[in-house]
Amino acid sequence: MSPKEIIDRQIVMEIKRMLISTDxxxxxxxxxxxxxxxSxxxxxxxxxxxxTPTEFREQ
Incomplete structure (x- = not known):
């Protein structure tokens, strides 16, 4: 995995966490x-x- 891929993965995980655990x-x-x-x-x-973030939050 490249450094960019590691950073992207971490950012996506943090966005998912925020979508799930916050309003x-x-x-x-x-x-x-x-x-x-x-956008x-x-x-x-x-x-x-x-x-999309909205689709992820609604699932």
Missing amino acids: LSAKEIADRFHFDST YMGRYFRRHTGM
Whole structure:
């Protein structure tokens, strides 16, 4: 695994944790992880998980 893959995996795990254990909005989570926008975080999350943050939270 490359360093980028390790970092991406850790970020996705932290986003998942926040989606499950908090009521923070996607915007608030995107801000905490310094994404430029909520839509960029959504695309990043979907690329790594196959679902949007909203879909993940609802499952």
